[in-house]
Amino acid sequence: MREKGIYSVQAVVKAIDLLEALAQDSGSATLQVLAKKLELSRNKAFRLLATLEDKGLIERNEETGSYGLGVQAFEMAQHILKSTNLIRLAHPIMEELARKLDEAVYITVANNDEVLFLDMVDSFQQVKTIDLVGKRFPFFTNAAGKVIKSVSSIDLFGRSGKKRDVKRLQQLEIEMDEIRRKGVAVEFNGLGEGICTVAVVIRDYAGKVVGALTLLAPSFRMLQDRLDKVVIPCMLEGAEQLSMKFGYSRAYA
Numbered sequence: 001m002r003e004k005g006i007y008s009v010q011a012v013v014k015a016i017d018l019l020e021a022l023a024q025d026s027g028s029a030t031l032q033v034l035a036k037k038l039e040l041s042r043n044k045a046f047r048l049l050a051t052l053e054d055k056g057l058i059e060r061n062e063e064t065g066s067y068g069l070g071v072q073a074f075e076m077a078q079h080i081l082k083s084t085n086l087i088r089l090a091h092p093i094m095e096e097l098a099r100k101l102d103e104a105v106y107i108t109v110a111n112n113d114e115v116l117f118l119d120m121v122d123s124f125q126q127v128k129t130i131d132l133v134g135k136r137f138p139f140f141t142n143a144a145g146k147v148i149k150s151v152s153s154i155d156l157f158g159r160s161g162k163k164r165d166v167k168r169l170q171q172l173e174i175e176m177d178e179i180r181r182k183g184v185a186v187e188f189n190g191l192g193e194g195i196c197t198v199a200v201v202i203r204d205y206a207g208k209v210v211g212a213l214t215l216l217a218p219s220f221r222m223l224q225d226r227l228d229k230v231v232i233p234c235m236l237e238g239a240e241q242l243s244m245k246f247g248y249s250r251a252y253a
Contacts, residue, residue, distance in 0.1 A: 030066050090119065094107060184198065203248040
């Protein structure tokens with residue numbers, strides 16, 4: 001087995017670092033900022049940016065001089081995401097839920113100490129929540145993170161709980177037990193004022209957590225009666241259908 005990095009081409013490494021920096025800065029990075037961040041001269045950084053711009057991977061704002069990811073980068077990302085088994089199996093069920101509930105439905109997964117929003121099927125509502133595809137959030141700020149934490153074998157609080165006081169940890173323990181019992185998590189305002197998230201866990205053939213189906217909607221549409229009688233039953237049904245595609249059976253529960 002070759003030593004990691006022994007055949008690395010520095011220009012390629014720097015190009016990848018640059019794309020990662022642009023993804024994090026959301027298109028607000030200038031040549032000077034990027035050169036400093038990547039520890040490159042302005043001339044080398046400019047040549048690298050020009051090459052990536054020619055390939056459509058990045059775009060330059062002529063008015064501000066700042067750079068952002070280009071259309072080609074997003075198209076490549078979509079191809080990668082849609083080629084994964086989880087996205088491929090989840091998308092039809094997400095489409096069905098989005099049509100039935102007329103709310104945005106996501107597939108979310110655990111990513112280190114956070115939840116990553118992978119893919120979305122949007123609603124046709126005029127009032128919508130913002131698009132969160134590609135965004136990461138701490139576990140306990142949203143229903144997806146909470147439902148994944150409640151049933152996964154990983155440490156319940158991990159590093160995110162080290163600085164929490166004992167009373168808050170006890171409250172979270174009670175909340176996690178309730179989510180585990182119901183099989184669904186509902187969170188208001190965790191991802192922003194007026195935003196509600198509803199999430200149900202997805203399992204594979206061995207009962208292992210794969211991710212979570214997650215609904216995002218303005219809180220004013222998530223009245224308790226609608227949650228209890230329509231939204232939650234539909235989400236649980238969708239999660240069961242998707243889990244079965246991964247070979248899960250209730251016998252493993």
